[in-house]
Amino acid sequence: GDSITLDGVVKQYKGQDTPAVERLDLEIEAGDIVAFVGPSGCGKTTTLKMINRLIEPTEGRIFIGGRDVTREDPDKLRQSIGYVIQSGGLFPHWSVAKNIGAIPRVLGWDKKRIAERTEYLLDLVGLDPATFADRLPKDMSGGQQQRVGVARALAADPPVLLMDEPFGAVDPITRVRLQDSLIAIQHELGKTIVIVTHDFEEATKLGDKVLILSEGGHVEQYATPERILTD
Ligand code: ADP
Ligand code: ADP
Numbered sequence: 001g002d003s004i005t006l007d008g009v010v011k012q013y014k015g016q017d018t019p020a021v022e023r024l025d026l027e028i029e030a031g032d033i034v035a036f037v038g039p040s041g042c043g044k045t046t047t048l049k050m051i052n053r054l055i056e057p058t059e060g061r062i063f064i065g066g067r068d069v070t071r072e073d074p075d076k077l078r079q080s081i082g083y084v085i086q087s088g089g090l091f092p093h094w095s096v097a098k099n100i101g102a103i104p105r106v107l108g109w110d111k112k113r114i115a116e117r118t119e120y121l122l123d124l125v126g127l128d129p130a131t132f133a134d135r136l137p138k139d140m141s142g143g144q145q146q147r148v149g150v151a152r153a154l155a156a157d158p159p160v161l162l163m164d165e166p167f168g169a170v171d172p173i174t175r176v177r178l179q180d181s182l183i184a185i186q187h188e189l190g191k192t193i194v195i196v197t198h199d200f201e202e203a204t205k206l207g208d209k210v211l212i213l214s215e216g217g218h219v220e221q222y223a224t225p226e227r228i229l230t231d
Pocket of ligand 1: 013014038041042043045047
């Protein structure tokens with residue numbers, strides 16, 4: 001994984017009286033899972049989307065692995081950052097394999113390499129490649145689709161994985177399974193993972209560190225779950 005540094009990051013949306021993120025300094029260590037938690041509207045999603053430049057910061061700089069990503073081409077940048085959203089975000093009319101291969105195809109990987117990578121990733125997320133590679137997302141459960149979403153985000157082996165409420169839309173039992181497999185993936189691959197959640201229990205279970213935000217992207221606490229739970 002790569003470290004992520006936010007240096008004086010501000011986001012002021014047009015037409016809003018106050019900034020969504022007022023002035024955020026944050027250091028995420030390489031290989032950590034950091035969970036962003038806080039009430040709805042406190043700026044979690046805005047902050048996450050600024051890291052892969054789906055949203056442009058109004059001020060400040062963001063570094064990934066020491067590189068200033070605010071100076072990079074956003075499309076290139078997004079090919080090197082895995083991104084998982086609540087609904088899975090898969091193309092419904094593309095097979096699982098075609099969904100997972102989307103970014104590698106853009107990057108010009110050959111078919112054999114993409115097929116091997118797809119098989120490896122389906123195994124990793126707990127889906128049998130022989131059963132699922134040719135299936136359409138619409139014929140799969142929410143939890144299965146979310147596993148494919150994770151596999152797709154990991155396709156080009158990005159150092160950083162950003163996840164926005166990734167398990168919010170699945171039932172509680174499936175959610176626990178997905179959380180456990182994320183922890184296993186993290187141990188195997190050592191990615192730097194940022195996960196947005198409104199679920200404090202999920203944050204303390206998954207996070208090596210938990211970032212508690214309040215309105216305006218203010219940092220209330222940034223510490224290990226052990227410290228947060230005993231404070
Ligand atoms: P969270 O993810 O913590 O729920 P968000 O980052 O989505 O919070 O939103 C932070 C604040 O910014 C909220 O007040 C929200 O209404 C506002 N906001 C989010 N997106 C936009 C947008 N595209 N335009 C204007 N305001 C926005
Ligand atoms: P979240 O689950 O993060 O709270 P929201 O329901 O607040 O998501 O926002 C969903 C989408 O709407 C996001 O893309 C966000 O940028 C946009 N959005 C949120 N608040 C506003 C707003 N006040 N004005 C315009 N767009 C907004």
